[in-house]
Amino acid sequence: MDRLIDAISETHNPSVVGIDPTPQLIPQAVTASMVEDAYGSMRQSGDYTDLVPQAMAMSYFLFGQAIIDAVAGIVPAVKPQIAMYEALGAIGVSAYNQTCRYAQEQGLYVIGDIKRADIGTSAAHYAHHLSGISATLPIPEAPAHTDPWHEDAVTVNPYLGADAVKPFLDAAEPHDKDVFCLVHTSNPSATQIQDLQLVNGQHVYEHVGMLVDQQNRNTTGLHGYGRLGAVVGATYPAQGRALRARMPHTFFLIPGYGAQGGTATDIAAMADEHGSGIIVNSSRAIIGAWKRRDHTTMRNPDEALAVVMACARDAAIDMRDNLRAALT
Amino acid sequence: MDRLIDAISETHNPSVVGIDPTPQLIPQAVTASMVEDAYGSMRQSGDYTDLVPQAMAMSYFLFGQAIIDAVAGIVPAVKPQIAMYEALGAIGVSAYNQTCRYAQEQGLYVIGDIKRADIGTSAAHYAHHLSGISATLPIPEAPAHTDPWHEDAVTVNPYLGADAVKPFLDAAEPHDKDVFCLVHTSNPSATQIQDLQLVNGQHVYEHVGMLVDQQNRNTTGLHGYGRLGAVVGATYPAQGRALRARMPHTFFLIPGYGAQGGTATDIAAMADEHGSGIIVNSSRAIIGAWKRRDHTTMRNPDEALAVVMACARDAAIDMRDNLRAALT
Numbered sequence: 001m002d003r004l005i006d007a008i009s010e011t012h013n014p015s016v017v018g019i020d021p022t023p024q025l026i027p028q029a030v031t032a033s034m035v036e037d038a039y040g041s042m043r044q045s046g047d048y049t050d051l052v053p054q055a056m057a058m059s060y061f062l063f064g065q066a067i068i069d070a071v072a073g074i075v076p077a078v079k080p081q082i083a084m085y086e087a088l089g090a091i092g093v094s095a096y097n098q099t100c101r102y103a104q105e106q107g108l109y110v111i112g113d114i115k116r117a118d119i120g121t122s123a124a125h126y127a128h129h130l131s132g133i134s135a136t137l138p139i140p141e142a143p144a145h146t147d148p149w150h151e152d153a154v155t156v157n158p159y160l161g162a163d164a165v166k167p168f169l170d171a172a173e174p175h176d177k178d179v180f181c182l183v184h185t186s187n188p189s190a191t192q193i194q195d196l197q198l199v200n201g202q203h204v205y206e207h208v209g210m211l212v213d214q215q216n217r218n219t220t221g222l223h224g225y226g227r228l229g230a231v232v233g234a235t236y237p238a239q240g241r242a243l244r245a246r247m248p249h250t251f252f253l254i255p256g257y258g259a260q261g262g263t264a265t266d267i268a269a270m271a272d273e274h275g276s277g278i279i280v281n282s283s284r285a286i287i288g289a290w291k292r293r294d295h296t297t298m299r300n301p302d303e304a305l306a307v308v309m310a311c312a313r314d315a316a317i318d319m320r321d322n323l324r325a326a327l328t
Numbered sequence: 329m330d331r332l333i334d335a336i337s338e339t340h341n342p343s344v345v346g347i348d349p350t351p352q353l354i355p356q357a358v359t360a361s362m363v364e365d366a367y368g369s370m371r372q373s374g375d376y377t378d379l380v381p382q383a384m385a386m387s388y389f390l391f392g393q394a395i396i397d398a399v400a401g402i403v404p405a406v407k408p409q410i411a412m413y414e415a416l417g418a419i420g421v422s423a424y425n426q427t428c429r430y431a432q433e434q435g436l437y438v439i440g441d442i443k444r445a446d447i448g449t450s451a452a453h454y455a456h457h458l459s460g461i462s463a464t465l466p467i468p469e470a471p472a473h474t475d476p477w478h479e480d481a482v483t484v485n486p487y488l489g490a491d492a493v494k495p496f497l498d499a500a501e502p503h504d505k506d507v508f509c510l511v512h513t514s515n516p517s518a519t520q521i522q523d524l525q526l527v528n529g530q531h532v533y534e535h536v537g538m539l540v541d542q543q544n545r546n547t548t549g550l551h552g553y554g555r556l557g558a559v560v561g562a563t564y565p566a567q568g569r570a571l572r573a574r575m576p577h578t579f580f581l582i583p584g585y586g587a588q589g590g591t592a593t594d595i596a597a598m599a600d601e602h603g604s605g606i607i608v609n610s611s612r613a614i615i616g617a618w619k620r621r622d623h624t625t626m627r628n629p630d631e632a633l634a635v636v637m638a639c640a641r642d643a644a645i646d647m648r649d650n651l652r653a654a655l656t
Binding site (some may be wrong): 019020035039046047049050051053081083086087088091092093094096113115116117119120121122123125126128129132135136137139142143144146148149157158159160162164182185187188189190192193194197198199202207208 | 376411426448456516524
């Protein structure tokens with residue numbers, strides 16, 4: 001987790017911007033222009049099957065690029081949500097790859113919010129998100145290693161146990177990357193399974209926290225935190241405090257701030273004694289900030305994206321300042 | 329679940345072939361030929377970055393196509409594992425899409441093994457795996473609906489509770505598709521969370537089973553089973569029997585048969601009183617059957633794929649006959 005913690009120190013900002021584009025979050029001028037572009041590019045073939053996914057994928061990429069340009073230098077990291085891109089099929093996944101790559105090129109640490117989990121060989125294949133693809137071919141031009149994903153960390157789901165998490169950790173180690181395992185999520189129905197009480201008095205989320213802590217033990221970095229982090233929702237502050245007390249070497253990725261209801265005070269209680277050990281995600285409050293402004297100046301894609309950027313930048317600075325105030 | 333149950337009746341075969349390609353499962357002659365093809369296609373641009381992922385994605389597609397051709401008419405369904413394709417990036421996801429499409433074109437019911445789960449809006453976006461993309465544009469050539477995924481059902485993960493499952497069910501309903509929620513998985517570390525005992529005496533997997541059963545209640549089809557199925561591993565027969573007793577209207581997708589150790593007898597105990605209510609997955613035993621044969625006749629891709637097909641077909645017939653014997 002050292003690279004992320006260094007990036008947080010450099011920006012004095014423990015926040016990450018979630019890039020979760022939806023059709024409603026893209027200014028109309030951008031979408032309309034991408035529909036026109038896609039239409040033009042398909043005129044020759046006469047095959048318009050992929051018009052909508054292609055136009056939306058391009059819109060998502062341009063939108064993400066604008067957000068990244070707006071927040072680079074202010075925040076240490078971004079967290080693209082693959083679900084939004086995957087909704088569009090392989091074209092969308094390609095836009096996700098390009099978005100992650102662009103963010104890395106701007107010096108941002110990229111947390112791929114993929115929440116993957118599977119057994120044995122399948123988990124090992126998902127872990128290529130972190131390790132990329134290595135192959136030695138008798139072709140001198142073929143690169144020995146390629147990385148289609150451009151992620152510095154990914155999120156994983158614990159329901160299948162350690163088998164499903166270990167391949168990600170194994171892939172993270174040699175590439176100096178990280179993994180965040182869901183422990184207590186921020187959504188209303190999180191309680192249905194995660195808050196069940198066990199015969200030993202613990203709750204499921206605490207037991208999952210202990211499993212994460214065990215797997216994390218031999219990965220501790222220079223700053224005292226291991227490569228396996230935990231996702232702990234801001235919307236369940238009591239659970240977050242309980243987990244912090246039991247997981248001193250586990251870094252927390254905290255969703256649920258802002259739009260979902262978590263406050264800076266809730267979050268401060270999940271930090272360590274130095275106000276460190278956490279990174280707080282905000283998505284809609286940053287990337288949708290433009291929707292609260294006057295839209296009359298958004299007559300074309302460039303003007304629209306300029307408004308998106310200015311609003312995202314202001315919102316990211318506000319969030320940074322709120323977190324700084326709460327954590328000192 | 330009616331379409332799947334009908335397909336099982338037509339083939340008299342409650343089995344599904346898992347299409348989980350790995351580099352080791354593709355005959356060398358196929359991979360070598362696809363590397364050559366990819367190399368040729370990149371010579372003009374001089375950009376060989378994607379040589380390996382492209383060659384592997386094409387190999388996986390050809391391999392999947394051969395498996396599908398071999399088992400169509402024998403099995404009712406296939407279950408492509410997206411992790412294997414996703415390892416290759418967006419190019420791999422595109423090969424996954426093409427594989428699913430090809431399987432549907434051959435009349436097979438396609439279970440996309442994606443094990444997705446996320447909160448609210450993100451889950452709703454993942455659910456486009458089932459609903460496709462609808463959009464009304466002022467362009468007459470643009471289709472009002474496209475489906476990039478070509479899946480008839482997908483698998484989901486319950487750790488986030490009902491919020492993460494409901495959007496998939498909502499998407500399944502109008503498109504007459506289905507969803508399978510992990511309840512008890514087949515892997516060794518499944519026990520770490522799924523077998524924990526709760527204060528009320530139940531185990532976590534039983535509680536998850538009850539949540540699935542609740543969500544499934546209003547979706548019961550013509551054959552008595554709802555749209556929300558459960559993934560129940562053959563490697564935990566006692567848990568499987570306990571779940572069958574408590575979930576009479578929930579169809580089971582059963583992995584872990586064969587290579588992982590589950591037997592036909594274990595599985596028979598998870599069926600209903602008519603020997604129905606289940607579909608059993610086998611991956612490696614079918615798609616890797618060719619590895620047990622003499623390879624000297626596999627001098628080129630066509631010969632290699634012919635051997636793959638013959639072996640997969642024989643293995644699929646063996647499995648069908650074993651299951652028929654166990655279930656009557």
